[in-house]
Amino acid sequence: MKTTGTPREPLAPYEPARQGWNKRDATHLLWRTQYGTTFEEIEQAADAGLEKTLDRLLTPQKESADFQVSDQFLRQNATDTGNIDNLKAWWLYRMLNSANPLVEKMSLFWHNHFAPSNAKVRSVEHMLAQNDRFRGEAVGSFRKLLNGMTRDVAMLIWLDGNANRKRHANENFAREVMELFSLGEGHYTEQDIAQAARAFTGWHVREREFWFNKRQHDDDQKTVLGRTGNFDGDDIIEMCLAQPACPRFLAGKLLRAFVMSKPDKPLVEQLAGRIRAHDFQMTPILRELFRSQLFFSNAERKVLIKSPLNLELGTYRALGQRPNLSSTAKLLAELGQDVFEPLTVKGWEGGRLWVNSATMLQRANFAAEITGGTRLGEIADSVTVATTHGLNASVDIVRHYIDLLLARDISAQSEKQLTNYLNEADGGRGPRSRGLIHLVMSMPEYQLV
Amino acid sequence: MRAKPKEGAELFQLFFQTFSSILNIQAGQQGRQPWILESETYKDTKILFGRYLQKPSGKRLPLVFNFRPDSARVGDQFIISSSLSLCRQLVDELKKPASKKRLEKNLNVQFQLGPFADILEANKDFLQAQRIRKGRNPQQAQQDIALLLKVLRYFQALDLSTRASGDSFQT
Numbered sequence: 001m002k003t004t005g006t007p008r009e010p011l012a013p014y015e016p017a018r019q020g021w022n023k024r025d026a027t028h029l030l031w032r033t034q035y036g037t038t039f040e041e042i043e044q045a046a047d048a049g050l051e052k053t054l055d056r057l058l059t060p061q062k063e064s065a066d067f068q069v070s071d072q073f074l075r076q077n078a079t080d081t082g083n084i085d086n087l088k089a090w091w092l093y094r095m096l097n098s099a100n101p102l103v104e105k106m107s108l109f110w111h112n113h114f115a116p117s118n119a120k121v122r123s124v125e126h127m128l129a130q131n132d133r134f135r136g137e138a139v140g141s142f143r144k145l146l147n148g149m150t151r152d153v154a155m156l157i158w159l160d161g162n163a164n165r166k167r168h169a170n171e172n173f174a175r176e177v178m179e180l181f182s183l184g185e186g187h188y189t190e191q192d193i194a195q196a197a198r199a200f201t202g203w204h205v206r207e208r209e210f211w212f213n214k215r216q217h218d219d220d221q222k223t224v225l226g227r228t229g230n231f232d233g234d235d236i237i238e239m240c241l242a243q244p245a246c247p248r249f250l251a252g253k254l255l256r257a258f259v260m261s262k263p264d265k266p267l268v269e270q271l272a273g274r275i276r277a278h279d280f281q282m283t284p285i286l287r288e289l290f291r292s293q294l295f296f297s298n299a300e301r302k303v304l305i306k307s308p309l310n311l312e313l314g315t316y317r318a319l320g321q322r323p324n325l326s327s328t329a330k331l332l333a334e335l336g337q338d339v340f341e342p343l344t345v346k347g348w349e350g351g352r353l354w355v356n357s358a359t360m361l362q363r364a365n366f367a368a369e370i371t372g373g374t375r376l377g378e379i380a381d382s383v384t385v386a387t388t389h390g391l392n393a394s395v396d397i398v399r400h401y402i403d404l405l406l407a408r409d410i411s412a413q414s415e416k417q418l419t420n421y422l423n424e425a426d427g428g429r430g431p432r433s434r435g436l437i438h439l440v441m442s443m444p445e446y447q448l449v
Numbered sequence: 450m451r452a453k454p455k456e457g458a459e460l461f462q463l464f465f466q467t468f469s470s471i472l473n474i475q476a477g478q479q480g481r482q483p484w485i486l487e488s489e490t491y492k493d494t495k496i497l498f499g500r501y502l503q504k505p506s507g508k509r510l511p512l513v514f515n516f517r518p519d520s521a522r523v524g525d526q527f528i529i530s531s532s533l534s535l536c537r538q539l540v541d542e543l544k545k546p547a548s549k550k551r552l553e554k555n556l557n558v559q560f561q562l563g564p565f566a567d568i569l570e571a572n573k574d575f576l577q578a579q580r581i582r583k584g585r586n587p588q589q590a591q592q593d594i595a596l597l598l599k600v601l602r603y604f605q606a607l608d609l610s611t612r613a614s615g616d617s618f619q620t
Contacts, residue, residue, distance in 0.1 A: 069587040070581045073574060073578040074581060076578070077575055086578070089582045322584040324582070326583070
């Protein structure tokens with residue numbers, strides 16, 4: 001693969017007309033902004049072009065009748081049973097099948113940003129309400145979302161809101177607002193946290209709802225981030241959003257989630273400037289990011305290690321599978337990404353931490369299971385797939401799966417070996433075709449997106 | 450289940466209480482309401498059942514409130530069921546004259562499929578969600594449940610019994 005390094009104007013628009021918008025570009029965009037992509041979606045995006053594809057991703061699309069029925073069944077069942085495993089299955093269903101996949105991906109981004117866990121909240125009702133809040137502002141306003149979090153019941157339980165009282169301010173919530181939600185370490189003092197905590201006193205939960213407990217609210221003067229006044233929680237949020245560190249903090253996270261593992265300072269600064277210019281409105285920010293020269297530069301393709309969700313759901317989507325969602329959720333937990341139950345308040349750090357000797361083995365086993373077992377559901381036979389797409393020659397079938405699953409060139413020798421396998425390996429055409437998918441998924445390149 | 454009443458009754462009650470306690474611990478772990486054991490007399494038969502300590506009000510209660518352990522003894526036959534209404538139906542069934550015929554069997558377990566089908570019918574949404582989680586689409590899930598109900602209603606009851614005599618064992 002050619003590498004051209006970081007573009008001179010990284011956030012300037014990518015000009016596909018000049019450089020040639022093609023299926024490879026479309027595949028790159030779709031794998032990063034959805035959980036995998038189907039061959040049909042790639043063709044559709046390649047035909048439609050970058051702008052129209054971004055329109056589809058960033059504007060609300062009507063969900064299918066099938067989706068709406070299943071979504072309702074799973075959601076109702078999760079609340080009826082109060083079982084978090086059922087809520088996990090519901091969300092996985094949405095991630096995989098929604099006509100608005102970027103909304104689901106951004107919902108996960110916010111879930112990871114705020115990182116509450118049901119291990120402490122212990123309520124499907126509250127986790128679901130919070131998840132709906134993430135979804136409602138997934139590509140909306142970060143300002144609104146951050147403000148909403150201060151009154152979110154799951155968040156208040158997670159960060160001990162009820163323990164934050166006038167005479168004994170609990171710093172948990174204020175600390176996380178500054179350290180993990182808006183500014184990042186090094187951009188506030190311990191004094192700022194102590195004073196901000198006073199502004200959130202009395203922001204409690206009563207009868208499963210947010211309740212402003214006036215008697216426990218400290219309405220004396222506080223000094224936070226260099227300003228003095230009779231601040232409440234809303235004021236603290238606005239003061240954090242006004243800090244230069246806030247858009248920088250968000251920019252770094254967005255770049256690491258969607259573009260590159262180690263963004264440099266000037267790049268973070270540039271994106272932070274755009275975040276400020278758009279006043280934390282995510283749709284225009286994401287549009288600029290996903291149509292940037294940086295996003296499509298060769299240097300930034302296939303450089304992110306797939307998260308367990310990207311790996312599992314991406315595979316299902318690419319291979320047209322309707323998986324067993326309960327088994328999928330369990331495997332995700334084993335691979336280190338247990339949705340609704342992140343391990344720490346910092347969420348999943350991801351990147352290099354996704355892979356170690358244990359999870360690499362499990363990732364390999366996942367490839368074996370999905371192509372040879374039934375525990376996670378069965379994939380479509382590649383012979384059938386080939387027929388559907390009018391592919392007859394083995395070399396074309398191999399090329400189809402390389403494009404779909406790897407979205408990059410591989411060496412001529414590897415390609416030839418795969419073709420030989422499809423022609424000559426033991427067993428019938430069916431098992432060989434599954435074996436082909438297994439081999440492609442076993443290549444190190446398949447772990448990257 | 451058929452057994453000698455005097456020898457089996459206490460053991461059965463102990464089993465039922467232990468079973469209920471385990472379910473209560475599980476409910477606590479999952480943040481659900483616990484239940485307490487109560488009893489009622491229905492057609493001269495004492496039914497032990499679990500009652501939710503604080504059952505929420507509302508027209509559409511979570512599905513778990515449809516299930517709770519119940520047990521009763523009718524003559525030499527023990528009943529364990531998942532709801533009070535089902536338990537009452539089974540008491541009615543076992544009190545019918547035909548059911549009093551003494552069977553020369555060591556163990557006799559009867560599955561009353563009709564009432565079970567009624568319970569499943571009332572919880573079709575739950576079952577359909579379960580099928581969708583396993584990868585079925587809504588239409589397939591609906592067909593799966595319809596087929597299951599049809600089979601249950603067709604058989605009405607299943608009877609599993611064992612008999613040991615001399616060196617032989619029959620199932």
